[in-house]
Amino acid sequence: MADALKIGIAGLGTVGASLARILQQRSNELAVSCGRAIRITAVSARDRNKDRGVDLSGITWFDDPVEMAEKGDIDVFVELVGGAEGTADNSVRAALKRGLHVITANKALLARHGVELAKLAEEKGLLLNYEAAVAGGIPVIKAVRESLTGNNFSRVYGIMNGTCNYILTRMEKEGLTFENCLKEAQRLGYAEADPTFDIEGNDTAHKLSILTTLVFGSQIAVDEIYLEGISNISIEDIHAARDLGFRIKLLGVAQRTETGIEQRVHPTMVPLDSVIAQVDGVTNAVALESDILGELLMVGPGAGGNATASAVLGDITDIAKSRPGAQQVPVLGRPAHLLEPYRQAQMRSHEGGYFIRLTVVDRAGVFASIATKMADNNISLESIVQRSENGAAGAPVTIILVTHATMEDAVRKAVAAIKGEGYLVGEPQIIRIERPKTA
Known part of the structure; x- marks a missing residue:
C-alpha cells in the first residue's frame, strides 16, 4: 500500500x-x-x-x-x-x-x-x-470537468442558495412574510446574522461565475453578472405566481448567445409542473443543457x-x-x-416574458393607460388580471400583467412611463418568467 x-x-x-x-x-x-x-x-x-x-x-x-x-x-x-x-x-x-x-x-x-x-x-x-x-453536496464540478467532457453547453442555471430557497418555500407554503421567514432562517442557522450576502444574490453570483467558466471556457467574470435578490418579493407576488401556475425561485442563469455570454441572478417564475419548481427548502439544483447529453438536472443538499x-x-x-x-x-x-476573455452578451428579447404587478388608484382610464404604455413600447401581453386590494369602494387595485417575449429595456421604459402618470401606489414589481426545458 x-x-x-x-x-x-x-x-x-x-x-x-x-x-x-x-x-x-x-x-x-x-x-x-x-x-x-x-x-x-x-x-x-x-x-x-x-x-x-x-x-x-x-x-x-x-x-x-x-x-x-x-x-x-x-x-x-x-x-x-x-x-x-x-x-x-x-x-x-x-x-x-x-x-x-x-x-x-x-x-x-x-x-x-x-x-x-x-x-x-x-x-x-x-x-x-x-x-x-x-x-x-451535488457533484456538479466533477461532472462538468470530467464526465461531460466533449459536450458543448448552451445554458446552465439553477437554485444555488439554500437560504433563499428556504425563505421562498416557507412564504408559499405557510403564507409568511419575507421578514418572518428570514428571522426563522436565522434562528435555525440557515441564514447569517447579516444575511445580505445570501438574500441579495451575491452567494449565487459567485457560484454562477465559476460554473460559467467551466461550461463556456471563459475567464471568471463575477462583476459582469446582473444581480437582483429576493428582499422585495412579497407574499402577494407568491400568491399571484401560484394563481398563474408559477412558483418563484432565485435562479442563477448563464447562457451562450450569438453576441457573447449572458449571466444573471434574480427571482424567477418557473412553471409549477417543472422539476425545478419542486425543489424546496435548503435543497439546491443545477441544470445543464448541452448538445450531446441534452438536459440534465442535478438535485441535492446545498449546504450543511x-x-x-x-x-x-x-x-x-x-x-x-x-x-x-x-x-x-x-x-x-x-x-x-x-481560457477565453469574457464577452458579455448584448441585451436581447427574454423568451419567457415578464410578470409585472402594479398597484394603482381605482379610477376611470387607468386600465386603458397601462395597456397603451405597453403597446407604445411594443410589448405584447399574454394576460391581464385585475384584483381589488380589500373590496372597498375607492381602494387601490392590483393589476397583474404577463407579457410575451420582450426586451427588458422595453419593460422598464413602459413601467417608468406608468409611474409618470401619477396613479401608481407603491413600487411596481417586475419578475422574469423562465420555462425550463427540464420539465
Missing part, C-alpha cells in the same frame, strides 16, 4: 469538524477504496479549546493557516476558512507555491482569484479541487456540515487515488492560459 496521504485542515467550523470526524471514523474504508491511508496530520483554527466533538490528539496545531501551509507535515492543504482575501487567499497561494495539492470550499476566493490560482496550480502540476464551492464535507471528502479521495506524475485535470475545465 502506498504511503499515507497527509491532510492539513484550515478551519474547524461546522464543515471542518464534520470532515475531520468522517476521516477518522471511516479511515479503514477509505484506505481500502483509495489504496492508501488518509491521515489528518495538521489543523488550524482560532480556538484551541473549543469542543468540536473530534479527537485532535496527536495532530499538530497551527494558529496561522499560512504557517501550516508553509511548514506543516502535509501533502494536501484543505482551506475551509472562507473569504476572498486575507488568510484564505494567502494560505492557498502559500500551499501551491510549496507544491501542495489544495482543496477549497471557498466560492468567493475562486470567483475573485480562481484564474490566477488555477495558473499557479497547473504550472506546478498540482490539483486544485473545489467541489464543495458550488451547490454543496455533512453535505459540504462529503464534497470535500470526494476531492480528497480523488487526490489519494491519483498517480504521481499523471496529467492533471485542468482546474477550470481547460488550461487556465487558454
Whole structure:
C-alpha cells in the first residue's frame, strides 16, 4: 500500500469538524477504496479549546493557516476558512507555491482569484479541487470537468442558495412574510446574522461565475453578472405566481448567445409542473443543457456540515487515488492560459416574458393607460388580471400583467412611463418568467 496521504485542515467550523470526524471514523474504508491511508496530520483554527466533538490528539496545531501551509507535515492543504482575501487567499497561494495539492470550499476566493490560482496550480502540476464551492453536496464540478467532457453547453442555471430557497418555500407554503421567514432562517442557522450576502444574490453570483467558466471556457467574470435578490418579493407576488401556475425561485442563469455570454441572478417564475419548481427548502439544483447529453438536472443538499464535507471528502479521495506524475485535470475545465476573455452578451428579447404587478388608484382610464404604455413600447401581453386590494369602494387595485417575449429595456421604459402618470401606489414589481426545458 502506498504511503499515507497527509491532510492539513484550515478551519474547524461546522464543515471542518464534520470532515475531520468522517476521516477518522471511516479511515479503514477509505484506505481500502483509495489504496492508501488518509491521515489528518495538521489543523488550524482560532480556538484551541473549543469542543468540536473530534479527537485532535496527536495532530499538530497551527494558529496561522499560512504557517501550516508553509511548514506543516502535509501533502494536501484543505482551506475551509472562507473569504476572498486575507488568510484564505494567502494560505492557498502559500500551499501551491510549496507544491501542495489544495482543496477549497471557498466560492468567493475562486470567483475573485480562481484564474490566477488555477495558473499557479497547473504550472506546478498540482490539483486544485473545489467541489464543495458550488451547490454543496451535488457533484456538479466533477461532472462538468470530467464526465461531460466533449459536450458543448448552451445554458446552465439553477437554485444555488439554500437560504433563499428556504425563505421562498416557507412564504408559499405557510403564507409568511419575507421578514418572518428570514428571522426563522436565522434562528435555525440557515441564514447569517447579516444575511445580505445570501438574500441579495451575491452567494449565487459567485457560484454562477465559476460554473460559467467551466461550461463556456471563459475567464471568471463575477462583476459582469446582473444581480437582483429576493428582499422585495412579497407574499402577494407568491400568491399571484401560484394563481398563474408559477412558483418563484432565485435562479442563477448563464447562457451562450450569438453576441457573447449572458449571466444573471434574480427571482424567477418557473412553471409549477417543472422539476425545478419542486425543489424546496435548503435543497439546491443545477441544470445543464448541452448538445450531446441534452438536459440534465442535478438535485441535492446545498449546504450543511455533512453535505459540504462529503464534497470535500470526494476531492480528497480523488487526490489519494491519483498517480504521481499523471496529467492533471485542468482546474477550470481547460488550461487556465487558454481560457477565453469574457464577452458579455448584448441585451436581447427574454423568451419567457415578464410578470409585472402594479398597484394603482381605482379610477376611470387607468386600465386603458397601462395597456397603451405597453403597446407604445411594443410589448405584447399574454394576460391581464385585475384584483381589488380589500373590496372597498375607492381602494387601490392590483393589476397583474404577463407579457410575451420582450426586451427588458422595453419593460422598464413602459413601467417608468406608468409611474409618470401619477396613479401608481407603491413600487411596481417586475419578475422574469423562465420555462425550463427540464420539465
